[in-house]
């Protein structure tokens with residue numbers, strides 16, 4: 073051991089062997105693993121947490137933005153994004169009536185963890201929890217597996233193909249792929265319990281105009297109320313708090329503030345309420361951090377917990393229905409929007425999300441979504457407008473230039489002009505499923521991923537209902 077480094081020479085046992093290894097069990101990784109197993113590959117899913125879901129559970133972001141149905145309510149994004157959302161809705165959320173509504177599909181994070189695990193194991197995937205990828209095994213320019221740290225110290229998994237669904241491109245960085253970094257805005261999310269949600273909704277009924285229409289998503293209070301009355305979940309849109317009198321007055325009186333420590337837009341106040349268990353999830357405030365700096369990550373988690381206590385106290389004193397609320401859980405992980413992503417030969421451009429692009433090597437469909445400010449109020453944010461067509465995701469954007477055998481399975485880590493462009497839950501599942509199918513077909517055919525006969529990949533995409541024909 074020198075002052076700056078330790079030389080490690082030891083034999084690491086190969087604990088598992090598979091066709092396809094998926095590293096990272098967020099929604100992208102879950103979709104990738106299920107798709108790979110359904111395509112017939114022996115599949116392992118490795119996750120550093122002791123449960124699945126990533127940002128969607130550990131990050132306490134508990135709402136699938138419904139960008140599967142078009143503006144005219146035609147289902148354009150099928151396959152696993154639809155199936156997983158349906159499963160979450162049935163087992164952890166509002167039930168099947170979600171399909172009638174736009175907006176977000178809101179679910180309980182704890183039930184969500186169980187639902188995802190059930191779905192993955194039912195598909196025949198072997199799951200390794202509490203297993204963090206620590207190194208990539210690359211030989212002759214090809215990835216052969218990874219080293220992970222778990223209950224037995226360092227062990228290895230040998231795999232024919234590896235899908236990097238870590239979101240932060242951990243495997244690609246360890247494997248020597250060309251990497252770019254964008255430290256986007258992050259948020260620490262939490263939820264409060266013992267809320268009288270009916271009483272809170274009544275506040276908006278009694279105070280017309282308090283709910284910010286067309287903020288963040290394309291709907292009005294009537295849409296939010298209709299959804300609440302039918303299935304008991306309620307969305308208060310991100311940024312809407314800037315216009316909420318309860319918050320504005322408190323900021324004016326000095327009881328709350330738009331900036332707390334160095335967290336900004338504390339008054340943004342996205343809320344996901346669930347009537348049947350009296351919980352409301354909060355996504356509020358932004359900060360920028362170096363997502364690769366462990367000290368800073370540790371500091372931000374601790375700061376986030378203090379912030380959650382601060383906001384909960386404010387809610388208890390201020391919001392109708394929150395009089396007896398308490399902080400019932402807070403994120404195990406930070407909510408990170410962008411961090412590391414690959415630089416591949418093909419770069420997915422931001423404009424491709426906004427019009428109907430078609431690619432000869434498409435591995436999935438994403439609904440066209442554009443953004444426009446439609447709310448005229450103070451601090452108004454862009455509203456995400458659903459299109460009436462879909463755009464496609466090319467396999468090439470998922471492939472790093474090196475090593476062979478590695479493919480990206482999370483939305484925010486593909487080769488893109490802006491890594492955030494396909495990061496929302498539905499799109500990361502689109503990319504995960506596409507990566508899972510491409511990796512499995514390539515492993516079973518024994519061909520490089522980028523050189524696999526596309527007709528065979530397409531056949532599996534059709535079989536898994538990504539494409540209708």
Ligand SMILES: Cc1cc2nc3c(=O)[nH]c(=O)nc-3n(C[C@H](O)[C@H](O)[C@H](O)COP(=O)(O)OP(=O)(O)OC[C@H]3O[C@@H](n4cnc5c(N)ncnc54)[C@H](O)[C@@H]3O)c2cc1C
Pocket residue numbers: 095096097098099100101118119120121124125126127128131133135136137138176203204205206237238239240242258259261355406407408409481482483484495496497498500
């Ligand atoms: C604050 C915030 C709010 C959002 N709100 C919404 C919303 O309302 N609706 C919506 O649709 N989308 C929303 N999004 C976007 C969406 O939630 C995420 O982009 C999506 O869930 C990311 O899924 P993922 O699988 O790509 O990545 P992640 O969820 O980050 O999954 C990566 C997984 O890999 C694991 N991992 C990482 N490194 C390793 C390693 N070395 N070894 C093993 N495992 C590892 C992690 O623990 C994690 O489980 C939001 C995002 C944020 C941050």
